[in-house]
Amino acid sequence: MKLKEFARQLGLSPTTVSRALSGYPEVSEKTRKRVAEEAVRLGYRPNINAVRLVTGRAGAIGVVMGRTGEFHFAEFMSGMAERLDGEDIDILVSPTTDRDSSDQVPLYSRLATSGRVDAVIVHSPKPNDERIALLHELGFPFLLHGRSETDVPHAWLDIDNEGAVRRATSHLLDLGHKRIAMINGPAGRTFSLHRDKGYRDALQERGIPFDPRLVTHGHFTDELGFRFARSFLEQSPRPTAFVAGSMMTALGVYRAVRSRGLVVGRDISVIAHDDVFPYLTAENMVPSLSATRSSMRAAGARSADLVLQLLSGRPATEIHELWPVELILRESTGPAPEA
Amino acid sequence: MKLKEFARQLGLSPTTVSRALSGYPEVSEKTRKRVAEEAVRLGYRPNINAVRLVTGRAGAIGVVMGRTGEFHFAEFMSGMAERLDGEDIDILVSPTTDRDSSDQVPLYSRLATSGRVDAVIVHSPKPNDERIALLHELGFPFLLHGRSETDVPHAWLDIDNEGAVRRATSHLLDLGHKRIAMINGPAGRTFSLHRDKGYRDALQERGIPFDPRLVTHGHFTDELGFRFARSFLEQSPRPTAFVAGSMMTALGVYRAVRSRGLVVGRDISVIAHDDVFPYLTAENMVPSLSATRSSMRAAGARSADLVLQLLSGRPATEIHELWPVELILRESTGPAPEA
DNA sequence: AGATAAATTTAAAACGATTTGGCTGGATCG
DNA sequence: CGATCCAGCCAAATCGTTTTAAATTTATCT
Numbered sequence: 001m002k003l004k005e006f007a008r009q010l011g012l013s014p015t016t017v018s019r020a021l022s023g024y025p026e027v028s029e030k031t032r033k034r035v036a037e038e039a040v041r042l043g044y045r046p047n048i049n050a051v052r053l054v055t056g057r058a059g060a061i062g063v064v065m066g067r068t069g070e071f072h073f074a075e076f077m078s079g080m081a082e083r084l085d086g087e088d089i090d091i092l093v094s095p096t097t098d099r100d101s102s103d104q105v106p107l108y109s110r111l112a113t114s115g116r117v118d119a120v121i122v123h124s125p126k127p128n129d130e131r132i133a134l135l136h137e138l139g140f141p142f143l144l145h146g147r148s149e150t151d152v153p154h155a156w157l158d159i160d161n162e163g164a165v166r167r168a169t170s171h172l173l174d175l176g177h178k179r180i181a182m183i184n185g186p187a188g189r190t191f192s193l194h195r196d197k198g199y200r201d202a203l204q205e206r207g208i209p210f211d212p213r214l215v216t217h218g219h220f221t222d223e224l225g226f227r228f229a230r231s232f233l234e235q236s237p238r239p240t241a242f243v244a245g246s247m248m249t250a251l252g253v254y255r256a257v258r259s260r261g262l263v264v265g266r267d268i269s270v271i272a273h274d275d276v277f278p279y280l281t282a283e284n285m286v287p288s289l290s291a292t293r294s295s296m297r298a299a300g301a302r303s304a305d306l307v308l309q310l311l312s313g314r315p316a317t318e319i320h321e322l323w324p325v326e327l328i329l330r331e332s333t334g335p336a337p338e339a
Numbered sequence: 340m341k342l343k344e345f346a347r348q349l350g351l352s353p354t355t356v357s358r359a360l361s362g363y364p365e366v367s368e369k370t371r372k373r374v375a376e377e378a379v380r381l382g383y384r385p386n387i388n389a390v391r392l393v394t395g396r397a398g399a400i401g402v403v404m405g406r407t408g409e410f411h412f413a414e415f416m417s418g419m420a421e422r423l424d425g426e427d428i429d430i431l432v433s434p435t436t437d438r439d440s441s442d443q444v445p446l447y448s449r450l451a452t453s454g455r456v457d458a459v460i461v462h463s464p465k466p467n468d469e470r471i472a473l474l475h476e477l478g479f480p481f482l483l484h485g486r487s488e489t490d491v492p493h494a495w496l497d498i499d500n501e502g503a504v505r506r507a508t509s510h511l512l513d514l515g516h517k518r519i520a521m522i523n524g525p526a527g528r529t530f531s532l533h534r535d536k537g538y539r540d541a542l543q544e545r546g547i548p549f550d551p552r553l554v555t556h557g558h559f560t561d562e563l564g565f566r567f568a569r570s571f572l573e574q575s576p577r578p579t580a581f582v583a584g585s586m587m588t589a590l591g592v593y594r595a596v597r598s599r600g601l602v603v604g605r606d607i608s609v610i611a612h613d614d615v616f617p618y619l620t621a622e623n624m625v626p627s628l629s630a631t632r633s634s635m636r637a638a639g640a641r642s643a644d645l646v647l648q649l650l651s652g653r654p655a656t657e658i659h660e661l662w663p664v665e666l667i668l669r670e671s672t673g674p675a676p677e678a
Numbered sequence: 679a680g681a682t683a684a685a686t687t688t689a690a691a692a693c694g695a696t697t698t699g700g701c702t703g704g705a706t707c708g
Numbered sequence: 709c710g711a712t713c714c715a716g717c718c719a720a721a722t723c724g725t726t727t728t729a730a731a732t733t734t735a736t737c738t
Binding site for chain 1: 723724725726727
């Protein structure tokens with residue numbers, strides 16, 4: 001059923017019908033109501049692609065998904081979905097095989113100029129991320145999930161990675177730990193740098209020298225967690241505590257500790273960052289995992305919300321949100337063992 | 340830059356330019372080449388929404404993402420992305436807050452009639468899934484990831500869940516296990532039923548009576564894995580082996596076994612299903628996990644491929660793929676302990 | 679009641695491509 | 709050499725909306 005036909009059946013012009021449905025003021029309340037009712041009854045729905053053409057709006061938000069289907073990605077999207085439910089906006093996932101963000105520039109460029117989406121969300125930025133410069137130059141609306149150090153004005157939402165890791169590290173120091181190893185995220189990403197800073201600052205505050213041999217970078221996999229932890233544990237003196245970048249990393253760390261015949265929470269303390277997954281919970285691990293916690297789902301929901309605000313005209317420069325991170329102490333942290 | 344302007348600059352008509360770019364035969368090779376080159380040079384790209392309107396094609400494949408951001412979802416999508424890279428087709432994720440597939444019917448209905456996508460992929464069907472009936476009735480192209488028992492003809496791709504679990508169970512029986520518990524997926528889903536059948540058939544083959552107290556259903560979370568396994572281990576006599584539905588479930592099972600002071604691979608054997616995640620590998624668990632394995636990413640890639648075939652005219656009735664599942668034996672399975 | 683203002687409604691022009699059907703001019707054929 | 713065919717190109721219609729600018733109806737005021 002097309003607008004023309006639908007309008008004819010109502011005895012109105014297409015113009016009026018269109019206006020009635022889009023909620024324009026210059027149509028009488030009586031007519032609007034009748035149109036709305038009949039639309040439902042006759043099942044009329046505007047052809048989305050005609051609307052897109054004429055309005056220039058796509059009704060979609062783009063996200064770029066890398067080859068490495070990161071596990072937190074689904075949570076984030078699910079959060080977006082939660083917020084977008086009911087709005088007439090959908091999520092467009094753009095495939096890419098390029099891992100490095102600089103290689104992704106052409107992809108973002110295509111996405112921004114293609115008319116498929118009205119805005120994009122940029123993930124895991126580097127301090128000076130090419131994607132941000134590009135999108136800004138194109139004048140294309142975007143929200144950064146994370147932060148960068150560029151002076152290009154832009155909207156962002158991030159969690160306080162630095163504060164989280166500082167507190168985690170400080171807490172371990174309070175417990176008497178001197179050698180604390182950190183398994184950080186991929187090198188070069190802003191959030192990894194922030195975590196690194198939090199770690200260093202906490203050490204410095206107590207006058208403990210920074211030892212580069214106690215820090216590694218890599219993707220959040222159980223395998224890397226295990227390998228790095230094993231290797232740390234071979235050092236002598238070995239670290240007595242770990243700060244791990246993710247739940248998966250923590251799983252690997254737990255295994256590594258156990259494989260050396262040590263006990264988590266007694267011989268070795270562990271704190272990890274928990275994005276809050278429905279399928280894997282810090283509380284249920286044995287021993288239960290002390291964690292810095294921030295809901296990835298909530299971030300997704302809020303991100304979608306902020307993008308919506310951005311699209312309805314709120315200036316990007318106003319949109320900056322830094323979320324605090326909880327530190328939840330459980331059984332995996334304890335006093336440093338006697339030397 | 341619009342077609343009209345671009346054509347003018349080339350000294351050609353819009354018609355010819357459009358045809359040249361779309362690869363129609365009635366344009367000379369020389370002209371086509373020139374058009375292609377100039378398009379790149381001048382940066383002309385057809386307005387996607389105009390194309391959509393006039394052709395009626397959306398250039399997108401839809402997937403519905405439930406509230407519960409299942410962890411295998413990202414892998415599947417990532418596989419799709421892999422296949423779709425280079426094609427000019429993107430993935431549209433439709434949010435839903437409805438968990439039950441029957442409540443999702445209106446959503447699929449909207450999706451199918453909205454013109455936003457050319458086809459959808461339906462996940463985790465029930466044997467008699469309303470979504471299939473609906474899409475078939477609407478004549479809308481779709482691929483089922485999984486299987487149903489409906490007699491509506493449709494394209495599907497599934498893994499041999501039944502065979503996988505039958506082999507896993509048989510193997511445990513070979514090892515002398517008599518009481519084998521199964522932690523299955525959500526009740527009602529076809530794949531859970533298939534797994535159930537594989538389990539029962541294996542038992543029956545050896546004349547071992549089926550004990551309903553040894554089977555549970557639920558989502559694939561570590562928490563449920565733990566809780567169910569704990570509860571099984573309280574039975575007397577307790578089971579000596581577990582068949583678990585997912586890697587997350589297996590994590591819970593491992594914890595439960597350890598929490599009872601038992602040893603996986605010696606006191607209790609475990610086999611789980613592994614969808615192959617980059618961030619959590621069966622091989623790296625301690626002890627390494629015996630698993631039935633099938634790549635979710637590969638399924639996603641192939642699904643995208645099959646949808647493309649479907650859209651280019653291959654009859655749905657021809658598209659049926661049943662993938663075999665590997666059984667990989669590692670350290671988590673061993674002979675049944677002496678009674 | 680007549681003039682003016684306000685509230686509704688409408689016709690027609692975009693939006694930017696694809697595609698139908700027709701038009702050219704040169705090659706091919708008898 | 710004239711008729712026929714075909715490759716190559718083009719003008720104009722079309723897809724289904726929104727929106728501009730204008731026309732109509734209704735309300736308000738003196």
